[in-house]
Amino acid sequence: MFQDQPAPAGNRQFNDGNRFYINGDFDDEMEWCLIATLRKEIDTQAAAKDGLIEMYINSDGGSGYLLFQIIELVELAKRKGVKVRTIVSSHAYSCGSMLAITGTKGERYISHFAEHLAHHGQFDGYRKETPLQIERDADRWRRWTTTVIEHYKKYSDIPNLEEHLKDDHFWIPADQAIKWGLADKYMDELE
Numbered sequence: 001m002f003q004d005q006p007a008p009a010g011n012r013q014f015n016d017g018n019r020f021y022i023n024g025d026f027d028d029e030m031e032w033c034l035i036a037t038l039r040k041e042i043d044t045q046a047a048a049k050d051g052l053i054e055m056y057i058n059s060d061g062g063s064g065y066l067l068f069q070i071i072e073l074v075e076l077a078k079r080k081g082v083k084v085r086t087i088v089s090s091h092a093y094s095c096g097s098m099l100a101i102t103g104t105k106g107e108r109y110i111s112h113f114a115e116h117l118a119h120h121g122q123f124d125g126y127r128k129e130t131p132l133q134i135e136r137d138a139d140r141w142r143r144w145t146t147t148v149i150e151h152y153k154k155y156s157d158i159p160n161l162e163e164h165l166k167d168d169h170f171w172i173p174a175d176q177a178i179k180w181g182l183a184d185k186y187m188d189e190l191e
Contacts, residue, residue, distance in 0.1 A: 026062030061094025
C-alpha cells in the first residue's frame with residue numbers, strides 16, 4: 001500500500017499479548033494490523049526466559065506475499081530463541097497451511113477434525129498480451145510454484161508432493177497432517 005493511503009478500517013483483532021489470531025483472509029487489513037505488532041512481540045518474547053508466541057490459524061488463505069512476510073518473522077522469532085506454537089482448530093488452507101507448518105517443530109497442533117489445503121494458490125499476474133509478457137508471466141509462475149514446493153519440503157514430508165500439487169484440491173485431514181509432518185500433535189495434547 002502507498003504511505004498516503006490510510007490503513008483499512010476493520011474490526012478484526014489479531015492479537016492478545018503473545019497470542020495471534022490468523023482468522024480469515026491474509027489481506028491488507030492483516031498486513032496493516034499484524035506485521036508491526038508481531039515484530040514487537042518477537043522482541044518482547046526474545047527478552048523473556050521462555051519466550052513463546054502462539055498463532056491460532058483458521059484461514060482460507062489469501063496473499064502469498066503477506067504470508068512470506070509473516071513466515072520471515074516466524075523464522076526471526078525462532079532464531080531469537082522464541083518458541084512459535086501454531087494451532088489449527090478448524091482449517092488451514094493455502095497460506096494458512098504454509099504458515100501453520102512453519103511453527104517450531106514439536107509445537108504445531110491440530111484439532112482432530114481440522115484439515116490443511118496444500119496447493120500452489122491462484123495466480124493471475126498482470127496483462128499477458130505480447131509473447132514477452134506471456135514468457136515473463138510463465139517465469140514468475142514457475143518461481144512461485146518452486147517456492148511453494150520447497151516450503152512444503154522444508155517443513156513436512158508429503159510423499160509425491162509435486163504430483164499431489166498438480167491438481168488444486170489437495171485436502172489433508174488431521175491424521176494425515178500429523179503423519180506427514182504438517183502438524184506434530186492433536187490439540188487435546190496442548191498444555
